[in-house]
Amino acid sequence: FRFKESLAEDLQSADLVISHAGAGSCLETLEKGKPLIVVINEKLMDNHQLELAKQLHRDGCVLYCNCSTLVETLQSMNLSALKPFPPGQPEKFASFLDKVFGLQ
Amino acid sequence: TGGHTTEILRLLSCLSESYSPRHYVLADSDKMSEAKIRSFEQKRAERFSKSQFSLDRIPRSREVRQSWISSVVTTLYSILYSLPLAYKRKPDLILCNGPGTCVPVCLSAFLLGLLQIKRTIIVYVESICRVETLSLSGKILYYFSDYFIVQWPDLKKKYPKSVYLGRIV
Numbered sequence: 001f002r003f004k005e006s007l008a009e010d011l012q013s014a015d016l017v018i019s020h021a022g023a024g025s026c027l028e029t030l031e032k033g034k035p036l037i038v039v040i041n042e043k044l045m046d047n048h049q050l051e052l053a054k055q056l057h058r059d060g061c062v063l064y065c066n067c068s069t070l071v072e073t074l075q076s077m078n079l080s081a082l083k084p085f086p087p088g089q090p091e092k093f094a095s096f097l098d099k100v101f102g103l104q
Numbered sequence: 105t106g107g108h109t110t111e112i113l114r115l116l117s118c119l120s121e122s123y124s125p126r127h128y129v130l131a132d133s134d135k136m137s138e139a140k141i142r143s144f145e146q147k148r149a150e151r152f153s154k155s156q157f158s159l160d161r162i163p164r165s166r167e168v169r170q171s172w173i174s175s176v177v178t179t180l181y182s183i184l185y186s187l188p189l190a191y192k193r194k195p196d197l198i199l200c201n202g203p204g205t206c207v208p209v210c211l212s213a214f215l216l217g218l219l220q221i222k223r224t225i226i227v228y229v230e231s232i233c234r235v236e237t238l239s240l241s242g243k244i245l246y247y248f249s250d251y252f253i254v255q256w257p258d259l260k261k262k263y264p265k266s267v268y269l270g271r272i273v
Contacts, residue, residue, distance in 0.1 A: 023233040024107050051235040055256065088232070088271040093253070094118035096269055100225065100251065101197075103122055 008032075016079070018070070021053035030061055030085035037063040037077070039070055061085045108203040109137040111231060113144045114273040115199065125156035127193050129186070131164035131205045162186050166204035166240075175204075182208035187215065194222040201229045202241045214248050229253040230266075232273050238263065 007025075011017065011032050018037045019025040029036045038053045057064040060083040065073040098104045116126070128141050138159060149155040162185040166175045182205070190212040198213050200206030206228070213224040228249040230242045235256045238246065246252050252266045260268035 022107075023231070024110065027232070049233065051237065052233045055235040086271075088114065088255075088273045089269075090114050090272050091118045092269045093115050093229070093272040094120070096251075096253075096267070097119065097123070097197075097227065100227075101122070103120070 021049040023049065023052050026052060026056060026062065030056070031087060033084065035063075035079040035082050036061075037065065037070070037073060040064065040066050042066065056085070059083065059085075107233070108201055108231065109134075109140050111229075111273045112199070112201050113140060115201070115229060116144070121152045121155065123197070124152075124154070125158065127195065128157065128159045129189065129205060129209050130159060130161050131203070132161045133164045134161075134205075160189055162189065162205065162208065164205065165208050179204070179208055179211075183212055187212040190216055190224075191221065195224050198224055198226045199229070200227075200241075200245070202231050202234075202239045204241060207241050207244055210245055210248055225250045227251045227253065229272070230255065230259065232256075232271060234259065 007028065011029055011034060014034055016037070017029045017034050018039060019029060021038050021040055026036065026038060038056070040050060040053060042050075053062065053064060056062045060081070062082070063073060063077055116123075126145075130137050141159065145155065145157045163178070163182045165179040165182040170178070186208040190209065194216075195213065198210055200210060210226050210228070213222070213226060216222045217224060226245070226249040228242065228245045228251070230238060230253065232255045234242065234254070236258050238259065242252075246263060246265070252263065253272070254260055254263065254266045254268055255271050255273070257268060260266055
C-alpha cells in the first residue's frame with residue numbers, strides 16, 4: 001500500500017520492522033516494542049533524519065544499514081541484543097510549564 | 105505538519121485545563137493535521153467539560169529546502185496573516201515545535217510584545233529528531249523565545265540557554 005492512515009495494526013502484528021529513518025516510523029515502532037532495522041538511503045535523505053537513527057543506534061535500540069547491506073544485516077542480526085526504548089515523559093513538560101506560570 | 109503535529113499533541117497531553125482555550129495555527133497546505141487535532145480535542149472534551157479550542161490557517165511560510173532569500177519573502181507574507189491573528193487572540197502562551205509555520209506566529213507575538221500591546225510567553229520545543237543540530241526554525245527562535253527546550257544533551261551543550269528535560273514526547 002502507499003499510504004494508510006495508521007500503521008498501528010500492522011505494527012502490532014509484526015515480528016520485525018524494516019523501515020526508513022523517518023522519526024515517526026522509528027518512534028512508533030520502538031514504542032510498540034518491535035525490533036527495528038533502519039535502512040538509510042543517504043542520497044535521498046535529509047540529514048536530520050539521520051541524526052535520530054544514529055542516536056537510536058548508539059543507544060542500542062535499532063539496527064542500522066544501507067540498501068546494499070540489508071541482506072547481510074538480516075542474515076547476521078541478533079535481535080535479542082536490542083535494548084528497549086523508554087517512552088518520553090510529557091508530564092515533565094507539563095510540570096515545567098506549570099512552574100513557569102506559577103500553577104504548581 | 106505530520107510529525108510536528110504528533111509531537112505537539114503529545115506535549116499537550118499532560119497539560120491541565122488551565123491551558124485553555126487552545127488556538128491551533130496551521131499552514132494552509134496542511135491536509136492531515138486538522139483531523140489529528142480534532143481527534144485529540146474530542147478525547148479531551150470527554151475528560152474536561154469546558155474544553156475549548158479553535159483552528160486558524162495561515163499561508164505556509166516555507167517549503168522544505170526553499171532558498172533562504174525566498175523564504176524571507178514568503179515568511180513576511182505569512183506575517184501579514186499571523187500578525188492580525190496574534191492581535192486578535194492575544195495569547196498568554198505560544199507553544200511551538202519547529203515547522204516553518206511557527207516562525208511568523210512567534211515573530212508576530214514578539215512584535216506585539218515590543219509594541220507593548222501584549223506580552224506573550226514563547227515556548228519552543230525542538231523536535232525529538234534533532235539530536236545534534238537545530239532546525240532552521242530553532243536557530244531563529246533560539247533568540248526570540250522565552251524558553252527553548254531541547255530533547256537531547258548534545259544540544260543543551262551547544263545551546264547553553266536552552267532547557268533540557270530529557271525526552272518529552
